[in-house]
Amino acid sequence: MNTSKTIAFPENKDLPSFVTFPIPNGLEHSTKLWLKFLAKDISQDGLLMFLGDVTMDTDYFIIDIVNQTIRLRYNLGGGEFALSSERLNNIYDIYDLLVQRHGANATMQVNNMTHVKKTTTSKFEDLNFNSNSELRLGWVNGQPQFVGCILSLEINDPENMKKCWRKKQSQFSKLSKRVEVLGTKALSGRGVTGCPPHDLCPLDPCGSEGHCDITATFFQCRCSQNFSGKFCSEKKSSCLSSPCLHNASCADVEGSFLCSCPIGWSGNKCEKQITISDPSFNGTMTSWMIFDPVTLRRRTEVKVQIKPMSQTGLIFYVHNDNDGNNCDFLSIYLQENYIFLQFSLGYNDITILKHPLFVHNHQWHKISAGRIRNLGHLKVSNLDHYYDDNDITIKSTDQSGMFALDVTSSIYLGGYPNMGMMVGNLPSVGFTGCVRKFEVNDLKFDLDYYWGERSPEVNSYDVTIHTASNVITAIASHHGKDHDAVSIVNARLLVVMTMAYVLPCLGLTTMSVFVIGDGRGIIVMS
Template sequence: MTRFFFFDVLRFATSVMVGTIVLSVGCNDVVVDDPAKAQFEAAFQGRCGRGSPCDQLCYELHDGMYECDCRMGFILQEDGYSCTELNSTASSFYSMNEVDGGNEEDVLYQKDAIFDVHLNENFTEDDERNLNNTLKSSEKIVSTSTTEIPSTERPCVLDCGPNGGCVISEESSEPVCLCPLGKGGERCEKDLEIRSPRFTGSSWLAFPALRGAYKHVQVNLELRPESYDGIFFLTGERDDMAGDFMALLLHQGFIEFRFDCGSGVGLVRSEETVLLNQWNHITLYRHRWDAWLQLNGGKHIQGRSKGLFSRITFREPLFIGGTGNTTGLSEKLPVSGGLKGCIRHLEVNDHLYKFALEPSGEASKGFGIEECTADRCSRVPCQHGGKCLTSETSAVCLCPLGFSGDLCEIRVDLEVPSFNGSSHLRYKGLGEEALTWLDLQVTLKPTAEDGLILYNGHRGNGIGDFMALYLRKGRVGFAYDLGTGVAEASSQHKINLGEWHEVRISRTGRLAILEVDNQIPIEVLSPGAFTQLSLPQNLYLGGVPNFNMVSPQIKTRSAFVGCVQKIEINGKPVSILAEALGGANVDNCPHPCIAKPCGEDGECVPEMDYFTCRCKPGYRDQLCSRGPPGFSGTDSYLHFNDPATLTTLVSDPLDINVRFKITGSDGLILWMDSGSGDFLSLGLERGALVLRYTVRAEEIVVVHNSSTVHDNLWHRIKAVRNGGSGLLVVDNGPGITHQFVDVPSQRATQEGLFIGGIPDENLSTGGRYKNGIKGCVADLVLNTNFRLKLVGHTAASRNVLECEL
């Protein structure tokens, strides 16, 4: 069998020729004058098994090749297959790694090694000149005694104490201190004990270079990332990444292991993305060319490096959480920044690292390290896939769409979404829909003066085209960038918090118009000559997962707080919840639609504080065609006296929302009696809408006579009893609170809720009403979420017909 010898030491060319070494291919011999000074790895053509010349161990390589190796305590001889006991071949060319239990390590892979080169008699002056040039080119000065803080474009003048440095924050663009390991605070004035480090993207830890790991490496770590990109494990041969290296990193949410044994980069990439803001377990195993990776107990993903070399030289420190003083990353790795997040467990080749500074720990250096507070989440067990987020003092659950509560334990059937400042909904981006023109309408009710309402961008890092709708100091703002500069429009006046508002954006080319309620429209023209808006990223409503994706031109850096009930894009209504691709921490806004007043086969369409019903497809001629109850005005009513209704009637305040159409200027619409002697009535008296109720032996009367409601058209009424104060609102108009106090008259008590009338109106109401209404009542909701079932009801009824719509 013809043997072909390929040596790892060829990576060092003639710069590592030890003794007299003559290499030849084919039938020529391999001559080694001083075999005790060299250890070779040879690759042979063929297979392991019978016929293999390996003295002890044999490894299958690739392309029909194999390699011999020796067990612990033995070294491979120059013939590439025989093994000799280490004690019998002791030489200064080898060293034992006492820390790793005596695994041999080639001095070629030791830092600052000095080689004694002997040349044979056939070595010419040209050979010597070439050797010297090769040696000079391979020399490297390694220094880890000093660390440079990243330079910034603007001056950074904070006094950060001894060994601290000042940097410009990527998030706030303000100067902050990057403190040495063991220090913290705004000026690095506090002592910190680091058990589980948190990295900010600019921070890192340095440990001594790996020993005994040039062939085999096994890594176990627990990682809690806060963003989808960053390097968190990096080491290698040179600080400019020109030689061997090994890196574990996050790229677009996937775990990637990249390594180079000297002849090409190998890549192993997880099939699943990491879980943001949750602890992830990562296991990595590398043996020579081959490596496998496992994320969160999932599938083992395998890969291998290129070429024939199988060893990795480790001279540089092991950098954790960032890149340290390493340069040249752009040519070897897809990301160059450090990790944003926490690491709480790091084990390499069965050695568990301690993150504190020497001597209490093992870290030789570190910058910008904080103590991770994420373990607070162990006391907050979020349910239904909720994610735990921590602040300096607490931990809260970020709930997926359809769940709410402190632990995401409450299932929510969403109708009108409410956002709490940590919420968002995600949709398909506008893309070409907004390329040249955009018509956007939004109906919202804010409860905070600042917050991002809508955002769509061109890139995930906030750079490039974007459009944003937001609140800033109570004013509505719209900003966009077509690629040549930002244009921004702001409403002339602040809007009232806790009230519904309508916002409309019209944009054609460079021109945009902002309209808010009845305020004067604001026009703005974008700078430059570009007229098209490119928005391939997702559209976000109510906030974003991370404000790093929002253009720095948007000064509002908080999420919207309040409710959104309507979005219309280019004339097409958006089903806010049905079309959402995802979201978090979205709850229900207090609204009558929560009570599902349109039944299972109808859709509740919000209209400010009220709603209309829309039948689902296929039901217009079936259940939805069954009209609401109709009343004749005399001895015609519905009577509810079930326990749930009675309990609701005694609540204070009591909010009543009713939709009706009637004829006739007089008639009783509602009568409520909880059985305690007090009552509440809503009716028409000489064409005026009147709310009456008793409180502590007094009768409160509120009269609304500025609207006509007995015109046989549908109207919606909101009536509120709040102690001694009453309120009437008709068709979303102004609220009427003018009232007077009357002396209650005698009446016959009948417990429960009557709709449309009451038996013997004159006697039952103490002469206040002579008859019920002639007309229909379609919807009745109490306290925003208690809906009376008027269609298919189980209440007692008399002379109730189907309403003619």
């Protein structure tokens, strides 16, 4: 059972009601909030929320009711931007408002109405607060008072978000946890009370998955079995039943679950045992490998062979995940069929190297990239064909005046779990294709049995000797192939299977499988 903390703003023309709270951290460049409210009369203008200095001499962010619409106004220092919702027809109703801002651009949605957007270019992109800035609800001098009830106000809390992330980030969904403002300690206020429960329950604040109970001073939502939260709007985790096997991690995904399998296991619940060699990546945020950190401070040397299946994708990435103000990183990636090395040693200065060799899909290439102190180098070779640009090494010097790469993260190969939160101007997709012979600073990583984690979408395309039943069942059932011959030889079962088998990391291969009765198998590739 969930007790609701609410704030009612009674009408008082002489002393308008209001309440103030501290401004949550990290809202300067990106702001996302969820507001649930009930207006006594939606046709009556009123201030819902004010963020900034009440004198309005500096930057501000305002949500109010005007002419029976919800309006957003904000000023970042270069003039006011504004956008308004559709006209609200239900005079007495509960409204859900979602507002998102990134830089000078913003979107707003009320209930299930159409999103309204403000897209613009401005040299001013941050909300700058001063010592007098506050978060105020209900009324501010010079604005009409809101009369009604605010049921909930949640604001994103991008804790530990790097400054370089905030400047680059463009996807609101990547912001971190939500903070319920009404559950924090108010700084000041006047004339506010709790919302009368007998006014709210008839309006069904608990939705279709909850029942509203009236008590003497508040209402409570009793949620159905599969839902929780203040208003029974949060579906319970699909991971509560521990569906993922073999110590795999579980994440909720659109009403279902996603298992991140440990090395050697695959399947929806990590129930299938596999062997990995020359791993193949599918380019999504669920396709990557992670390895233990390696000391890269003075020298970084990455060697890897790739066989791409698409023209763009992240190959290698390390960054500093301990210091929120440290934006050092190093990355190797494929962009429009060319290999790039990108790194920063400090002060947001980024060095970018582009190799002139055109990288062909479905062909193996060898990459050698890195830096010694502030000098970066990049060499790319096509292993299947010779081109004039093979074996050319290009170099460039970082201009920040720094010489050390201060990275602390694990090593990511083939992708990154949260592509939108990477430092640098990097591709938003992971690598698609095959990888082999991976080493960092002369340390060779065994891609068959490495000691890191593996995302659930890394596939293996190696051919190994398995037991008879595994080989025949897996290959024949998956590809719908019939056995070419089944015969009895000396009372022992002999199965011969020949097929054209497409292995993305090996090419088109003819395979014959011979299996004898004791389960031993022989695989012949040609």
